[in-house]
Amino acid sequence: MICSKCGAEVAEGAMFCTTCGAPMNAAAPNPVPNPTPTPAPTPDTFAGNGAPVYAAPIYMDPKDHTAEFSAKDISDNKVIALLPYLMGTMGLIIAILAQKDSAYVAFHVRQALKLTVCTVLVGFITLILCWTIIVPIIGAIAAVVLLVVDIICFFRVCSGKAIEAPIVSSFGFLK
Ligand SMILES: [Zn+2]
Structure with missing residues (x-):
């Protein structure tokens, strides 16, 4: 076994490095914590085939009075x-x-x-x-x-x- 902190050779099964005292079970460098996953945009509705449907930007024609x-x-x-x-x-x-x-x-x-x-x-x-x-x-x-x-x-x-x-x-x- 090799101590990851100081690089010294350590006996198999040792809990701590005999040279620097670093704990051997935590020898492996801590993995970089996963960044918080960005949540996928929530679809407003789902189409029949399961594909998400996003609301189209509302386009208002000033000459269109249908809504009135x-x-x-x-x-x-x-x-x-x-x-x-x-x-x-x-x-x-x-x-x-x-x-x-x-x-x-x-x-x-x-x-x-x-x-x-x-x-x-x-x-x-x-x-x-x-x-x-x-x-x-x-x-x-x-x-x-x-x-x-x-x-x-x-x-x-x-x-x-x-x-x-x-x-x-x-x-x-x-x-
Ligand atoms: Zn060491």
């Missing part, structure tokens, strides 16, 4: 909220008549009204300046853009969302 409406309001009045986007002015009138019962319909009436005002304005300006070459072209492009906005809004209502109409919502009226 009750799920019942949305599901009950989805069809009426679709009408202004689907049937134009006709649908808008029907929805305006029905909106007092539903904040969700009222929201979409405002969006569709903005869209209609923009469409009418584009048509009006195009009509007045139809003798120019550039305005009818811009008017046609704007009409296509407004139609796309209308389709986007339609599908958002289908999925029960209340998101402000793209582009037209930035025009600041009918807030």
Whole structure:
């Protein structure tokens, strides 16, 4: 046996080193204590396959007002909220008549009204300046853009969302 402290040779079975007196059973250098293991982050829920699922960072779209409406309001009045986007002015009138019962319909009436005002304005300006070459072209492009906005809004209502109409919502009226 070799004393780990002083390196002297010690008889087999000795309790202490005969040279320096160090205890032989504690000769081995103390192992470095394990650092406190870092606890794994606690998963919020577990998926069906047992994999931990962590909550996604909450992303709030300032134009998304879906949370302001009750799920019942949305599901009950989805069809009426679709009408202004689907049937134009006709649908808008029907929805305006029905909106007092539903904040969700009222929201979409405002969006569709903005869209209609923009469409009418584009048509009006195009009509007045139809003798120019550039305005009818811009008017046609704007009409296509407004139609796309209308389709986007339609599908958002289908999925029960209340998101402000793209582009037209930035025009600041009918807030
Ligand atoms: Zn020793």
